[in-house]
Amino acid sequence: MPTDHLFSHIVTTDELLAATGDSAWLAAMLDAEAALARAEAHAGVISAEVASAIAAGCKSEAFDVEEIGRQARDGGNPVIPLVSRLREVVGPGARDFVHWGATSQDILDTAAVLVARRSGRVIDAGLLRLADSCATLADSHRSTVMAGRTLLQPAVPITFGMKAAGWLGGVIDARQALAAALDGLAVQLGGAAGTLASLGSRGPEVVSAFAGELGLPEPVMPWHTARERTASLAAALGLVAGTSAKIAGDVALLMQHEVGEAFEPGGPGQGGSSTMPHKSNPVGAAAVGAATRRAHALVCLFFESLSGEHERHVTSWPVEWQSLGELLALTGGAVARTAETVGGLEVVAGAMAERVRALAGLLLAERVSLALAPRMGRSEAAAAVAEAGRRATDTSAGALVASLMSDPRAAEVIQAPELEDLMDPAGYLGSSEVWIDRVLARHAEMSR
């Protein structure tokens, strides 16, 4: 909380700091109060003149967010001092109708929804940039063969385009989850304990108008103690952050000097070290990873907040406030930095190709083994290929072919030219292009 200025720029953006900061919350609470007044005028609970006066008073400039924050301590939430101040601002005629029928939670929950939706649009724009960049890579590198790596060890060939398509698939799923969670965020209006008793029989009409004023959905009933909405939002943000961290983490591994197959975009000063002039550190991945871990720690709080006491939760509710702002800022920060990384990624296709060449004896071992299986039996084939690999002078295609041909069991059933054909990595890419096309089609569909 107290280190906005020094550390926050590493993990989030100015746009998100603004969308989730003190002023954004203040504006959202005032939007809720103004919408409440207008909705009550619409339902005939208060007069149109009074509503106009209240709405006119709901301007951030008249409120000192720091002062309201200090006064929030005694009553335990900032709506109490906000309403006091709003009454002063509004003046005698309308003052008594400010916050009519509402409770602090109505305003704060509705404000949280507004903050989440507004920040959510920023996050989604980042996700779209990220998805587009992944799509571009998937398409343009559909034939860029590289080593597939499982448990950090070379496995079989893949293409870099397929790797990017896999990233894109995750981003698409995360975007959909976020959109669904944001769409589910409804207004909250229930009064002191959810009955809206002080509105008599006009409660439902006011709720409906309140939702209309704010452009938000109307809930089936007030959700002050049914926190599935906020927990679902937190979970969706956790998905989004995690999806970003997967991508950024893959890049950090590819950037290792010993691998050197892709690099974060490196303008001057990016990833440098003050003492080691050659360093090219994965600072983007470090930032995305740090933002994501912190985001995930916050997500867990929202599951815990599902349970709480009776008609208003003692602890579970106040836990949500700063946690939500931070979660939005960190998740959006992870997305934005990952989009920057993928958008400017330096793909070193030459290094990928050279590695595939050097490791072809390993990467194609499965293929050779399966080709020999019908001729020798599967386990015998596997054993022969494994032994040949151990005897080979290196991991190249040629060395494996030579080694295998020196094994009479293999030499009896296969000739060198056929083996050499089998060692072409581009011929062992299976369905990778199909996957790329399918994911790109889905992305295109979602972008329409």
Next chain:
Amino acid sequence: MPTDHLFSHIVTTDELLAATGDSAWLAAMLDAEAALARAEAHAGVISAEVASAIAAGCKSEAFDVEEIGRQARDGGNPVIPLVSRLREVVGPGARDFVHWGATSQDILDTAAVLVARRSGRVIDAGLLRLADSCATLADSHRSTVMAGRTLLQPAVPITFGMKAAGWLGGVIDARQALAAALDGLAVQLGGAAGTLASLGSRGPEVVSAFAGELGLPEPVMPWHTARERTASLAAALGLVAGTSAKIAGDVALLMQHEVGEAFEPGGPGQGGSSTMPHKSNPVGAAAVGAATRRAHALVCLFFESLSGEHERHVTSWPVEWQSLGELLALTGGAVARTAETVGGLEVVAGAMAERVRALAGLLLAERVSLALAPRMGRSEAAAAVAEAGRRATDTSAGALVASLMSDPRAAEVIQAPELEDLMDPAGYLGSSEVWIDRVLARHAEMSR
């Protein structure tokens, strides 16, 4: 892990232990191998005879789960020894085509999906029982007035029916989330690194047939490293558990001796103490709460598992296995016990009524204050009511009326009979019946 027998019955059920246990995973892995063989026969990759032989071998009886478990240590997953054993079982003709084109993760992920869907049906049945019980309470107690409590303090009147409707609203949301997450669980089939290279160009056809065999959706592309599906499932289970804990926790608070407004069903031995014969402990709530906290700790692991290395995650993947089984068992246990609590809930309507009577001077203070507001000004009215409350001899309606009438500012604008009318809690329930009807309608719709 190692204390199934001693402690598990407190937090889950036999049905769920069976659905998530060793044998369930073994059967699911064998189902996946059998379906793979049949799918490959369908696509012409292997012959129908071979597929039949393999499928015939996929019977749990021929496998010693403990032995497979021991052998799993070296290779890091149980599919490797399972496949070895399956080859023995299947015999010479078909042996070489067992597990053709697949990798361990294909089988284990698909098995996890099967375990989750099968357990998910058990959990959903529990959720439906819970929803039905909440619905019954919501309807039958729509006129049972009780004290609404916010931050554990009496606020305004509500009905017990509305409280139950609020519970039901949460259950409905959680059910929908779970159903959506389960529906999204697709087969996984990608081979060594996702390309299905060993199936040549027949990969997509085999995946499609594999999905068809198992009655599962087909993914856009293999999801071995895009774990949004499992994380979404975990999040939905976290919602379900948390929703249960909210309900069970409310009951525990109502059961307090000093409150005494509702009780967990108490057959002989339920909630008893060995030394204090009178105890009626909220053992259901304790169990639901314990199961839920542990479930939530597990949920967090699935967010962490979204990120991992390249084409197979080193740590993030094995973290999922036991975590998923436990998460399903604990969540289902929380639901089942909550359903039992709500289904047999002893509602002490008399105690609710007596408390409302005794606290009417508090519970209706807001109403009186709002009624006086147009006549005295809002803050003056609030102050007068607050002072009257402090001067009143007790918290009853009569005491507040008497106290207020002794205040000349109030006595000038209102008479005792009007005040007494205002003190009728049944007249200050606002939209509670509307909310109940709406939630019941939504429940009815979902049950159709």
Next chain:
Amino acid sequence: MPTDHLFSHIVTTDELLAATGDSAWLAAMLDAEAALARAEAHAGVISAEVASAIAAGCKSEAFDVEEIGRQARDGGNPVIPLVSRLREVVGPGARDFVHWGATSQDILDTAAVLVARRSGRVIDAGLLRLADSCATLADSHRSTVMAGRTLLQPAVPITFGMKAAGWLGGVIDARQALAAALDGLAVQLGGAAGTLASLGSRGPEVVSAFAGELGLPEPVMPWHTARERTASLAAALGLVAGTSAKIAGDVALLMQHEVGEAFEPGGPGQGGSSTMPHKSNPVGAAAVGAATRRAHALVCLFFESLSGEHERHVTSWPVEWQSLGELLALTGGAVARTAETVGGLEVVAGAMAERVRALAGLLLAERVSLALAPRMGRSEAAAAVAEAGRRATDTSAGALVASLMSDPRAAEVIQAPELEDLMDPAGYLGSSEVWIDRVLARHAEMSR
């Protein structure tokens, strides 16, 4: 992060916001740079004049924390721009020796240690106030009998003094854990990868002088990737926060209107509601609980940060920075608010006594049962008392006595006067005074 002003005052204090904020970190980093220069002069690595010039430049006024924060993004940490700026400030003669031999992590880790120790003193002062207040209550209420409650149900009599002694015992343990963790926080100085190679053979001497300059312990070797120290600190803070939440939570339960045995101190506006004039909300407990949950979520991040890559962790290290500041601020906030609650606690001894009177038939049931056991057999006695309880007209002592005496099995072995003696709660307090004396003695010892 971005909502310092609006929400932070609810969960922490101005003193802690200052001790953990941007300026505190800036000052600590500059203290580390100054101490490094002086230590290197001491070891003859740089001249005394140069060291003086550097130290003179390490004044916060010359640094714009916001500008440094913005520049931190590219290199991934704020030390890089801080050192650049320090070089400008220091001027030509000494500029080249700024940050000599150090790496960013040396400065940031040492600064974190300074921030933690300085904030730790504030937290400990709060813990001492809290401990003193608990001790006062334990001593003064050693004879205030109240209902002991297990699983939220009345069990046997205790005293409020013993309850406070139990709180105090926890606070003492937490204080010791925090002190030990803070004492273990050593300077970090290792250079680029821990060898201090650029200092030649003078590394150990410089580390020792560096520690001496800052009044901090010297580590056995650099701990840049062995994060047991920071994880232990986080764990100790988690203990401290949790201990506070236990106490604050007990008060919230005692404040329930239906219980009414103790209240948070309520000056004007404390715990009030804008619409319900009578409300006395446990806002202290809500704040302490919210701060604690968020603190605990942050603690978990430090366990995760124990593992990381090689000689500097990619993600695990940057996760620590803001997390540490928040964790200190939230934990200290929880302590301060709990100290305030306990220091000003309104203990309603009359309500405790009245409840004990009303529930004596329950609270002493165990005692009666044990007294009857040698005369009737233990299970027969338990059964007879349980039945008598069910038949009794209420839960008072008299009702239980009457009910029991109407049971011939009991009447045969005990007379009413003996039973009435057994029903004296003050006679069934066991070792409560011994526990109080022991805990007070331990507190006195620690305060010496």
Next chain:
Amino acid sequence: MPTDHLFSHIVTTDELLAATGDSAWLAAMLDAEAALARAEAHAGVISAEVASAIAAGCKSEAFDVEEIGRQARDGGNPVIPLVSRLREVVGPGARDFVHWGATSQDILDTAAVLVARRSGRVIDAGLLRLADSCATLADSHRSTVMAGRTLLQPAVPITFGMKAAGWLGGVIDARQALAAALDGLAVQLGGAAGTLASLGSRGPEVVSAFAGELGLPEPVMPWHTARERTASLAAALGLVAGTSAKIAGDVALLMQHEVGEAFEPGGPGQGGSSTMPHKSNPVGAAAVGAATRRAHALVCLFFESLSGEHERHVTSWPVEWQSLGELLALTGGAVARTAETVGGLEVVAGAMAERVRALAGLLLAERVSLALAPRMGRSEAAAAVAEAGRRATDTSAGALVASLMSDPRAAEVIQAPELEDLMDPAGYLGSSEVWIDRVLARHAEMSR
């Protein structure tokens, strides 16, 4: 919980499964009941004969753990049915004095302490093996130069011995933390609500004798609701697991094919793949990482359990039971597997040397830059070296020297022979030997 057999062998050992399993808990609960009886005889509360009879009945063979587990559901804990069964076993004379004065929590908490201490010994033995193996590597590889890597990029030279010393330093700290936490685990004995009222004034004497019987410390007062002890234990286990994961993770990174500097011990079948004969997967690291993440998720539950209600926690207490067993088993499993990895580590010193040779132009750039600084100015030197690095034909020492000598600014102040001397990595290891000696000395001290 329900998948002991299939997955547990991957993440833990038979010894730990036994030490933390159903039978271990049953035995520990019976040990507690027997010790209680003996302690009460010692204090004259019950007769020596009765105590002998009870102690004689406390033999696991007479108890069906599965049956007790099933019966545990109703009362919410297994002590209630255990005591019933013990009464049957003990027979008429002593039956009534079984469990005298105790409550379920006394037995279960004391049993948890016994289980933790017994498992703790197993874990500590693993830690000692791990420490010894690290010490051996630190000593024998004190001159094995390798690339230090920060943020996954080559930095400056270190030795593999220093890396192992860093691992050892962490293990020593974790061992100390675990030992301290285990030592703090005291007996719990408080009766129904902590007063030990049913023991009259003999409570403290019985507690003392109870502790003596079990060889455990005596607490200042009962700690049924002050859970600092169990939370501290959990935190220490979290440290231990995290320390293991750091080591195992470093090995996984070194095992990457592109790095190839160290390998997990690979007997037949270790780390193999069913389809790719060449695979050498880091299955040890995967298992350690998975065990550690799950352990850390469980640790968090114990912080949450610090707070709870009054004299017995509703949810916070039952959360601890299975969580503790799992946490011990997983932590011990992580330690055992890491000890196995380090104990049999294949260190490929040749690959380390070859990489240092190939990267000397990078690894020594800092050294060259610092050597030029006094002659050219620090930033000019850094710039010249960085430029030379970019112009160099490769990353070798020779290439950097050639490139630098072609820069007139450098050539003016330094000659090739001096530069070539600077490029000797063995001359730029700073204090690495000092650190190794210090850590080894500390290890030797702790092992005495």
